[in-house]
Amino acid sequence: MSLVRESGRLWIVGLGPGGPEWLTTQAQNALEQAQDIIGYAPYVARVPEREGQTRLASDNRVEADRAVEALQRAASGRKVAVVSSGDPGVFAMAAAVFEAIEAGDPKWRDLDVEVAPGISAMQAAAARIGAPLGHDFCAISLSDNLKPWELIAKRLEYAARGDFVIALYNPASRARPSRIHEAFSILRAHQAPRTPVIFARAVGRGDESIVISQLSDADPSIVDMSTLVIVGSSGTRLVTRGAAPPWVYTSRGAS
């Protein structure tokens, strides 16, 4: 044991979905202390540059490699921040890092790891238009890269039968653009035609756009990789406001 042992650290940091207004103090502190910033390139680009800090930007599809890289660096004594958009604990890098710890070098289990949660995309989208997540809700990823479509379809069905508000992450699939239509077919079989539907794109960014529709005539083909979809429950209501878009909220009581 050396008297001057450098001890590595790993932060898994949520940047929130868009601009800097959703960054927490914990996340800011982690980004200031980190020697290495690791993440998907557009997220790394959102971290203010600091002299002496190494920046490792990678492609979207290499979450597992990125987790291993971060763990190796922390194990070698570096102070490392893995950054995610939104909350790293919700469909993002935190699960990938703990998966890598479980499968990897047993010494990684002794690393000093801290998760800094962030505002997730569904929360930011909800805040823009009212309080659609104000009562019982589910969050489901439509990505079938790592799980079979049958499991996704089953979850959509039970979420709809349970009359939950439903937030859909990763609604767009380049390989299978029909998935979002299949998802809406399942929801339409169980939920009322007038159920409010929100397509929230690029919330917090310069090109933010939000479309409020209803289940019967919502066109899910408008989703892209930056879109988060919220489908209401029977308790979700619109509050009209003249020319302004309506507020959308989910009642706290029985629907």
Place this chain on the structure above:
Amino acid sequence: MSLVRESGRLWIVGLGPGGPEWLTTQAQNALEQAQDIIGYAPYVARVPEREGQTRLASDNRVEADRAVEALQRAASGRKVAVVSSGDPGVFAMAAAVFEAIEAGDPKWRDLDVEVAPGISAMQAAAARIGAPLGHDFCAISLSDNLKPWELIAKRLEYAARGDFVIALYNPASRARPSRIHEAFSILRAHQAPRTPVIFARAVGRGDESIVISQLSDADPSIVDMSTLVIVGSSGTRLVTRGAAPPWVYTSRGAS
């Protein structure tokens, strides 16, 4: 119309679940601009005092009255912040405010209202122990003040049958302490005995405590008003770490 018309504003602000480390920049800005701070007394107490700012602390059970008070003040030209612990959009004040707007003075629909989302209790609890919300999950309030227990029981059943990770808000009921036991009975009928269960109490506060258990022998009678419960899915795993508590995460793939 007067040239010096003061225009009121209403922010609905999330303080995050505990200490100041989870406050966002948007929330901080709102608290600094507000003339009136309105909320449940322990939450108002968490806002740093500022000269000239009025503080209206009320009881937990008067959400609707508090919403009306805030709207009246904003309509009279005041700059008002309603504060919630966690995220105001998740089982908190935002739905109460929009409900009051819908039912109240039509002029309230023209008010300048902004929701500042916050880190919700489930996100903070998850971050402390790993990434249990890393894949598809539901959030369910067990409070039957405003909805019948039958609806809660139905949602618990569908959430369990859909193999979602489940976050339980308001698990403790003074009036009906048996509710949490009934909830666990429903979950035990559908989920494996070894499913991880997390009781996270007062996360971010000085008296924070987290108990990691499994469904077969978890004792739900330890919950109180400050506890958030997370029950895993079949994809939720423990990563043991010698003497330290295990990490808990939910795999991104099929369980």
